[in-house]
Amino acid sequence: MTFRVPRGTYDILPEEQTRWDLVTATGEKVARQFGYGRISTPLFEATDLFERGVGVDTDIVQKEMYTFEDHGGDSLTLRPEGTAGVCRAYIQHGMHNQPQPVRLYYMGAMFRYERPQAGRLRQHHQFGVEAIGDGSAQVDAEVIELALGFLSGIGMEGLTVKLNSIGDGDCRPAYLEALRDYFRPHAGGLSGVDRARLERSPLRLLDSKEAGTAELCAGAPHSVDFLDDQCLNHWNELLGYVEDLKLLYSDFKFQIDHRLVRGLDYYTRTVFEIHPPDVGAQSSVLSGGRYDGLIEELGGASTPGIGFGSGIERHILNLSRQESESCGGDAPEVVIIHLGRAATRACVLLAAQLRLRGVRTVLAPGRSMRGQLRYADSLSAGFALIIGQQELERGTASLKSLSDGKQTDVALDAERVAASLRA
RNA sequence: GUGGGCGUAGUGUAGUGGUUAACACGUCAGGUUGUGGCCCUGAAGAUCGAGGGUUCGAGUCCCUCCGCUCACCCCA
Incomplete structure (x- = not known):
């Protein structure tokens, strides 16, 4: 053996391209149908962008970024996710002067330094959308509808949509305090990791997979019970739209998951994930949420936004499990x-x-x-x-x-x- | 970062410590003059992941490392 692909990367050979094209072409088709325009941002950005956008305390920033210094001494990072770059572009190009919301989609490689496993790579590809500049719940519903349209378009079956609201900067602190109060009496029984989470980011306790913690979570307070009036109205309005979506997309299961939180700091209010039927290692195939504070955090005017990212490799993995036949249609005439x-x-x-x-x-x-x-x-x-x-x-x-x-x-x-x- | 499984031609596999490491698929070349698939013949292709050790002798047993893979953490 001489050279191999770097760990966590892979070659997409001609035979696999047809399946790949199905996923990417469907994403583009559906996004355009919803009035989203394609944006392509650089594969690398200033390291600060991700530290501020994704959050310094997240695992992604802490241990998963490909960061390097270029010959001019600038610290750059291969993008670990798509939203930060799109928001940077929104600010840089003054897109707040366009009709709001600005609807964008992207398709491209993301990089995270991880130990590879099934559906988990160091370079993977995401199809994602962002709707920036409109904070109303109807946009939340639109983005979720787009996700459903995309997934059913590529032929995914048996998916579950999980939905939650984690409030915003005004009402979340009270919820975090309630969570701490709930878990503190049991701190002695928690693992070391979870005990650290308790003080630093109690939300993360909710998706802990430690056996004991998971049981405790059943009785933990729900974030939706702590929403302030505005967040609660937003949430209830969204739930109404979702009721209608359920009828249109009856192949999907919908559930409100009070333990759904996200690993990125920028989320506010609506968060959602879509999971395949097999309870495997790769949990969600598509996930997203609202990020009403992100643009401001990155130096723009206070601007709401919502979007999702979805892993193309995971879709392909699940599609081949569904035994979709591979067709080769480009033999020479x-x-x-x-x-x-x-x-x-x-x-x-x-x-x-x-x-x-x-x-x-x-x-x-x-x-x-x-x-x-x-x-x-x-x-x-x-x-x-x-x-x-x-x-x-x-x-x-x-x-x-x-x-x-x-x-x-x-x-x-x-x-x-x-x-x-x-x- | 932690743990489990696995490393033999391009691919998939076989190989009770004992000669020149086998088979299938694939590739290439042939099977009379210029006609494919099926069939037949032949060829190329492996320092058995790497390095050490045990042994008269190691693909096979032991150790170390590397790689792949699955899982944990976390995520798409």
């Missing part, structure tokens, strides 16, 4: 078989002319005729076009159908050949 030097010269030209006419054309390698036909067959080509000395002299070519073996003569002319292929 014609393989040109050439015998002799003069014929080869003519065939190189003819191949170029056919390609200019949109025909998927492959020139066979310089082998025996039998070898070239075998080659055409191994590529699953539709036709073989045979050209040797005889054909050159007559000004014709033999067009052989590789499905039924029938052979006809056509004039040695790209236009005629293309027409025959399409007949």
